[in-house]
Amino acid sequence: MNILFFLTPKAMCSYVDADSTLRQAMERMENSGYTALPILDAEGHYKGVITEGDLLWAFKRLCVMDIRQTEEHSITEIAAPRRAVQPVRADTRVEDLIAVAADQNFVPVVDDRGMFIGIVRRQAIIRYCYDRSRAAAAEQRRKPEKQEKRVPVSAGVQ
Numbered sequence: 001m002n003i004l005f006f007l008t009p010k011a012m013c014s015y016v017d018a019d020s021t022l023r024q025a026m027e028r029m030e031n032s033g034y035t036a037l038p039i040l041d042a043e044g045h046y047k048g049v050i051t052e053g054d055l056l057w058a059f060k061r062l063c064v065m066d067i068r069q070t071e072e073h074s075i076t077e078i079a080a081p082r083r084a085v086q087p088v089r090a091d092t093r094v095e096d097l098i099a100v101a102a103d104q105n106f107v108p109v110v111d112d113r114g115m116f117i118g119i120v121r122r123q124a125i126i127r128y129c130y131d132r133s134r135a136a137a138a139e140q141r142r143k144p145e146k147q148e149k150r151v152p153v154s155a156g157v158q
Contacts, residue, residue, distance in 0.1 A: 023070035
């Protein structure tokens, strides 16, 4: 199976530009309902992920006391996110994707040039596995039980 089966394409993803301000990132998170967003440069290359936690720590470090102050600071001022989220390539094996998705809510996917093409949400993988498991269980219930044919002891077989 190809991991693109699970892909939410870039056009359907929320993300922030690398030159966004802290306020823009915060508003994009609020509007999208996500707590973490991919960061893309002007050409569309994946650069990392910014999380609510990254923003909170930046506000503390920068002593932001007024929301208007967040307009003066770029997300690039956050030296490094607290946790790096490495992307996978579109040709990654599903087994390797699952190993990465076990540790994060979504996995960024890039093409062979490092261009962001979308995300795979852990929820999509779990839902697929759950549906497959239920289908297999239903199939198992539909199959009649194979009964072993036994010769009764009283039949005199020696």
